[in-house]
Amino acid sequence: MKKQATRSTRATPRKKPEPDGAEAPRSRLEQSEWFAQAITEFREGRLSQARDLFEKAAAGPVKEMAHAARTHLLVCERRLNRDAPAPASAEDHYNLGVALINRRDLERAERHLREALKLEPASDHILYALALAQGLRGDIYGAGESLKRAIELEPRVRSQARADPDFASLIHLPPLAGLLRIDKERAAAGRPGGTP
Numbered sequence: 001m002k003k004q005a006t007r008s009t010r011a012t013p014r015k016k017p018e019p020d021g022a023e024a025p026r027s028r029l030e031q032s033e034w035f036a037q038a039i040t041e042f043r044e045g046r047l048s049q050a051r052d053l054f055e056k057a058a059a060g061p062v063k064e065m066a067h068a069a070r071t072h073l074l075v076c077e078r079r080l081n082r083d084a085p086a087p088a089s090a091e092d093h094y095n096l097g098v099a100l101i102n103r104r105d106l107e108r109a110e111r112h113l114r115e116a117l118k119l120e121p122a123s124d125h126i127l128y129a130l131a132l133a134q135g136l137r138g139d140i141y142g143a144g145e146s147l148k149r150a151i152e153l154e155p156r157v158r159s160q161a162r163a164d165p166d167f168a169s170l171i172h173l174p175p176l177a178g179l180l181r182i183d184k185e186r187a188a189a190g191r192p193g194g195t196p
Helices: 002-011 028-045 046-057 062-085 088-104 106-119 124-137 140-153 157-163 177-191
Strands: none
Touching: 028 046, 028 062, 046 062, 088 106, 088 124, 106 124, 124 140, 124 157, 140 157, 140 177, 157 177
16 A cells, blocks of 8 residues: 555656745655755755755655755855855844744844844834744734834834734734724724824
């Protein structure tokens, strides 16, 4: 029975693995395909794409291939870190933080956003990004505090958070829901500070 499943898997045409997914390889064949594609990306100098694929291949069932993938992954990380200049300004830290949020490397994103805030403490866009990183990481109360500070600096941030798909899974949770409800109440009462 196991051999039949293997044969049918091999007979089915496969798409090339996409580096955006975060799942582990479901089979030896998938791990092998990701590893081979990672080697191609690595040899052609596309280290970021290679790193993502090596990371996926490292989670696969073939231990030797997983070890080789982890070794190549370390090389990619070293080269990428060596090539990238260290962030110096608040905007550098902010941009790196946003890129890390997109990769869902949330702890590092939060560190860079906090560095950006040290350099520009009254920056609503940095606080907004920090709130998102904290919320996605599960620190809902920290996210609420950061979002509250961002709204105090720029009230339009409230409506931005309500419309932002990245915040969609978070805005119904307290205290974020409370921050957005206040906005609706002010708008309904016609008081300043609320946006319809």
